[in-house]
Amino acid sequence: xxxxxxxxxxxxxxxxxxxxxxxxxxxxxxxxxxxxxxxxxxxxxxxxxxxxxxxxxxxxxxxxxxxxxxxxxxxxxxxxxxxxxxxxxxxxxxxxxxxxxxxxxxxxxxxxxxxxxxxxxxxxxxxxxxxxxxxxxxxxxxxxxxxxxxxxxxxxxxxxxxxxxxxxxxxxxxxxxxxxxxxxxxxxxxxxxxxxxxxxxxxxxxxxxxxxxxxxxxxxxxxxxxxxxxxxxxxxxxxxxxxxxxxxxx
Amino acid sequence: xxxxxxxxxxxxxxxxxxxxxxxxxxxxxxxxxxxxxxxxxxxxxxxxxxxxxxxxxxxxxxxxxxxxxxxxxxxxxxxxxxxxxxxxxxxxxxxxxxxxxxxxxxxxxxxxxxxxxxxxxxxxxxxxxxxxxxxxxxxxxxxxxxxxxxxxxxxxxxxxxxxxxxxxxxxxxxxxxxxxxxxxxxxxxxxxxxxxxxxxxxxxxxxxxxxxxxxxxxxxxxxxxxxxxxxxxxxxxxxxxxxxxxxxxx
Numbered sequence: 001x002x003x004x005x006x007x008x009x010x011x012x013x014x015x016x017x018x019x020x021x022x023x024x025x026x027x028x029x030x031x032x033x034x035x036x037x038x039x040x041x042x043x044x045x046x047x048x049x050x051x052x053x054x055x056x057x058x059x060x061x062x063x064x065x066x067x068x069x070x071x072x073x074x075x076x077x078x079x080x081x082x083x084x085x086x087x088x089x090x091x092x093x094x095x096x097x098x099x100x101x102x103x104x105x106x107x108x109x110x111x112x113x114x115x116x117x118x119x120x121x122x123x124x125x126x127x128x129x130x131x132x133x134x135x136x137x138x139x140x141x142x143x144x145x146x147x148x149x150x151x152x153x154x155x156x157x158x159x160x161x162x163x164x165x166x167x168x169x170x171x172x173x174x175x176x177x178x179x180x181x182x183x184x185x186x187x188x189x190x191x192x193x194x195x196x197x198x199x200x201x202x203x204x205x206x207x208x209x210x211x212x213x214x215x216x217x218x219x220x221x222x223x224x225x226x227x228x229x230x231x232x233x234x235x236x237x238x239x240x241x242x243x244x245x246x247x248x249x250x
Numbered sequence: 251x252x253x254x255x256x257x258x259x260x261x262x263x264x265x266x267x268x269x270x271x272x273x274x275x276x277x278x279x280x281x282x283x284x285x286x287x288x289x290x291x292x293x294x295x296x297x298x299x300x301x302x303x304x305x306x307x308x309x310x311x312x313x314x315x316x317x318x319x320x321x322x323x324x325x326x327x328x329x330x331x332x333x334x335x336x337x338x339x340x341x342x343x344x345x346x347x348x349x350x351x352x353x354x355x356x357x358x359x360x361x362x363x364x365x366x367x368x369x370x371x372x373x374x375x376x377x378x379x380x381x382x383x384x385x386x387x388x389x390x391x392x393x394x395x396x397x398x399x400x401x402x403x404x405x406x407x408x409x410x411x412x413x414x415x416x417x418x419x420x421x422x423x424x425x426x427x428x429x430x431x432x433x434x435x436x437x438x439x440x441x442x443x444x445x446x447x448x449x450x451x452x453x454x455x456x457x458x459x460x461x462x463x464x465x466x467x468x469x470x471x472x473x474x475x476x477x478x479x480x481x482x483x484x485x486x487x488x489x490x491x492x493x494x495x496x497x498x499x500x
Contacts, residue, residue: 074384076330076380078327079326079327083325100326108386109386111361130326
C-alpha cells in the first residue's frame with residue numbers, strides 16, 4: 001500500500017536475497033477499507049516509494065490505478081471464510097474480502113514464485129496463505145518478521161498519524177505483548193489472566209481504546225484457554241483516531 | 251464434469267484447432283451442487299471419457315479427486331456477484347459460487363491461454379468470463395455453440411436420466427425457444443407475450459414443470475421489456491425429476 005517504511009523494505013530485501021527477479025506493487029486498495037475508514041487520507045508518497053524501491057534494487061514496480069484494478073462492471077470477490085471473520089475481520093467487516101481479492105489479482109497478474117508479507121499483519125498472512133493454497137495461485141507465501149523502532153513500536157504507515165503523546169501511548173501495544181511473553185516465559189498458563197493484565201496496562205492511558213486483545217491458535221485463530229507454544233497474541237488498539245495492531249507468536 | 255457427449259467434444263475439437271496443446275479436466279464438482287441435488291447420482295464413466303479424449307487428440311487430462319481439489323481445511327470461495335444470482339442462481343443458490351471457485355482453481359492450475367465452454371450453459375459462460383477478467387486469470391473464454399440432437403434437444407449429460415416420454419417432453423425446451431425466435435423474426439417485440447406463449451407451449455405437457463422462462467440482456471442478465479438483438483432467451487424446466495436448461499441468443 002506504499003508510504004514505504006523499513007518494514008516494507010525488509011520484505012524487499014528478503015525477496016531480493018531469495019530470488020533472481022523482484023517485483024513490488026504500490027496500490028492503496030479501496031476494497032479493504034470500509035466507508036468510514038481512512039482510504040482517502042491514507043498516507044501516500046509515490047515519488048519517495050519509487051526512489052526507495054529503485055535504490056533497493058527492485059526490478060519492476062506495478063503501480064496500477066484504482067480503475068485498472070477495479071474497472072467498471074467489476075464484480076468478483078474472493079472470500080476466505082472464518083479465518084477472515086475473526087479478530088480484524090470482526091472489527092473491519094469485509095476487510096479480508098478486499099485483501100484476498102486484490103492479492104488474488106496481484107498474484108494472478110505477476111505470478112510470482114514467492115510473495116512476501118509482514119508478520120505485523122499476522123492474520124493477513126494467514127488469509128493470504130489460505131488464498132494462495134486454496135485457489136492454487138502457485139505462490140509460496142513468505143512471512144517476514146516485524147520491524148520495530150528502537151522503542152518497540154511496530155513500523156506502520158499509520159504511525160505517521162500519531163502526535164507526540166499518542167506515539168508514547170502507542171508503545172503500550174508492544175509493551176503489553178512483552179508482558180504476555182514474560183508471563184508465558186515465567187510459567188503462566190491462564191490466557192484470561194494474561195489478557196486482563198494486558199488490558200489493564202493499556203487502559204491506564206486515556207488516549208488508548210482497545211478493540212480486542214486475543215490469544216488464539218496460530219493456525220485457526222480460535223481463542224485459547226491456556227497459553228501454549230505458537231499461540232498468536234494479538235491486539236488492536238485505537239490511539240486517538242489512529243487504529244494500530246501488533247502481535248507476537250509465543 | 252465428464253460423461254462426455256458431442257457437446258463436450260465440440261469444445262475439445264475447437265480447442266485442438268485453435269491451440270498447440272489441449273488439456274481437458276474431468277471433475278464432478280461437489281461445490282456446485284446443493285445438498286438436495288444430484289451430485290452422488292450424476293452420471294460418470296471415466297473409462298469412456300478417457301477413450302474419447304484420447305481419440306480426439308487431447309494432450310493431457312486432469313482428473314483430480316475431490317480431496318485434491320477440496321482438501322481438509324479448504325475455505326476460499328469466489329463470488330461473482332449479481333451475475334451469479336439471477337436465473338440459475340435464483341433456483342440453485344450457491345451454484346455459481348461453486349462453479350467460479352472450481353474454474354478459478356482449474357485456470358490457476360493449468361494456466362491456459364484459452365478455455366472452452368458451451369453456449370448451452372450461457373450464464374455459466376458469462377460467470378466464467380467475469381471471473382477470468384475480474385481476477386486477471388489470463389484465460390480467454392471461448393464460447394462454443396450448443397450441439398443438439400437432430401430433433402433439437404440440446405446435448406446434456408443429464409439427458410441420460412430421461413425415459414422415453416420424458417425425452418419427448420424435453421423437446422419442448424428447444425421448441426419454445428424456436429417459437430420465441432420465430433416471433434422475433436416476424437416482428438414481435440413484447441417479451442411478456444413471448445414468455446406467455448413459451449410457457450403455454452411447455453405447460454401443455456404434464457411432465458414439464460417450469461423453473462423460469464427469461465428474456466434478458468445478454469450482458470447483465472437483467473430482464474427486458476422488449477425483444478432486441480443479442481437478447482438471451484433462456485429457460486429451465488423440470489421434466490419429471492430431471493432439470494434441463496437451454497437458451498438461444500436473438
